[in-house]
Every structure is written in structure tokens, then in C-alpha cells.
Amino acid sequence: MAKKRKTKPSPKNPLxxxxxxxxADKRDKLEARTARISARNARIASKVVTELVRMDADWxxxxxxxxxxxxxxxxxxLLRFRGPHMFAPHVALNILQHCLESNPxxxxxxxxxxxxxxxxxxxxxxx
Numbered sequence: 001m002a003k004k005r006k007t008k009p010s011p012k013n014p015l016x017x018x019x020x021x022x023x024a025d026k027r028d029k030l031e032a033r034t035a036r037i038s039a040r041n042a043r044i045a046s047k048v049v050t051e052l053v054r055m056d057a058d059w060x061x062x063x064x065x066x067x068x069x070x071x072x073x074x075x076x077x078l079l080r081f082r083g084p085h086m087f088a089p090h091v092a093l094n095i096l097q098h099c100l101e102s103n104p105x106x107x108x109x110x111x112x113x114x115x116x117x118x119x120x121x122x123x124x125x126x127x
Contacts, residue, residue: 081115
């Protein structure tokens with residue numbers, strides 16, 4: 001059985017491009033929604049880090065706050081991040097703050113990735 005191709009219906013008037021405008025409107029709405037979600041996630045990340053710093057959080061609190069869904073990939077990144085700062089969680093909190101200051105649009109996942117990268121720079125620095 002032949003598969004039907006999904007095509008856009010051709011307008012009755014070849015000069016009528018209203019369907020094209022409707023597609024552009026859909027795309028614009030989707031982009032605006034994505035931007036709103038990204039901004040909300042960035043605000044959440046900022047609030048989480050601010051609260052962790054205020055509490056002078058230990059690693060258990062940092063893990064719970066940055067990985068509330070217990071995602072394995074994020075957990076692995078957090079363990080890599082904790083490695084060099086195991087006995088100094090305040091240093092890790094400073095790195096998290098620095099990452100948010102340098103890129104305030106980060107969500108929690110992006111923040112953890114940026115913190116791991118930044119932590120690598122800190123621990124590899126030698127004079």
C-alpha cells in the first residue's frame with residue numbers, strides 16, 4: 001500500500017499566501033513560549049543558588065536542590081563537580097554563583113554543566 005504524502009493544501013488563489021502567514025504566526029508563538037519557559041527556568045536556577053548560598057548548604061542539600069528529579073546524567077555531573085570540592089562545598093557554591101553571573105540565562109541543567117566546566121578550570125590552574 002502506498003504511503004500518502006503529507007502536503008500543505010494549495011491555496012485556491014495562487015497569489016494567496018495567507019497559509020504562509022499562519023505558519024509564521026505558529027512559529028513565532030512557539031518561539032515566544034520557548035523563550036518564556038527558558039526565562040522561568042533561569043529564574044528558578046538563580047533562586048535555588050541564592051537559597052543554597054544563604055543556607056551555607058552542604059553537599060546533600062546541593063544535590064537535592066540541583067537534581068530534584070534524580071536524573072542520572074545530572075547526578076553523574078554533580079559527582080564530578082563535587083570531586084575536587086568534596087570538603088569545601090562553599091567553593092562549589094561560589095562557582096555556581098559565578099556561572100550564573102557570567103550567564104544568567106542558564107537553567108539547572110545548564111548550570112550544572114557550566115559548573116563542571118568552570119570547576120575544571122579552577123582545579124587545573126597552576127602557577
